[in-house]
Amino acid sequence: DSGVTQTPKHLITATGQRVTLRCSPRSGDLSVYWYQQSLDQGLQFLIQYYNGEERAKGNILERFSAQQFPDLHSELNLSSLELGDSALYFCASSVAFTSPTGELFFGEGSRLTVL
Amino acid sequence: AQKVTQAQTEISVVEKEDVTLDCVYETRDTTYYLFWYKQPPSGELVFLIRRNSFDEQNEISGRYSWNFQKSTSSFNFTITASQVVDSAVYFCALSGIQGAQKLVFGQGTRLTINP
16 A cells, blocks of 8 residues: 555546546655556656646646645546546655655556546 | 657566566666556556666665666566566656656556466
């Protein structure tokens, strides 16, 4: 158990809909990262927040947005969903802005299926 | 641009055999970090090792060992005397000087250890 909690674990929805994925980082971790794992694109970095502020952006679509709240939990919002958005979405956390050991603690992921 | 290539999509061996997972990377950074993560059937990503570009010493941890060769831009992972519990997808990853931020993952190698 990494200590990172993601909900929901599974989500099935239809094209055009909007969903929110939630992540609670490990206790004491200030950085939250979101990654997408899909069959065609593999594991891709989406976005990072540190103590409530966006710190780095990767291949995140404009239809997607994220935020980190004062209690440090984070939410990833996916809107106008397309079939290609079906993927496993991982949240990870680390103590610092940049993890000195390089160790990100990953949650078990939220599997999104868009029908 | 940074890139990680894991040419072996799937490997299947019999228990107790040794197995090596290949990882080749591309980066223009002079300082960078290399990682291996394990994704067991449960789905979460488990950190195995981090190496920085200035440390070419090989590392051994129990049955696991890693061979970092800057000259060939490779960071290979060997499991000695494999066990069924080693069955998982293994990812090699690369990041720049900012540590764990923006990890660039390879496509992963699915390792199956047969009894």
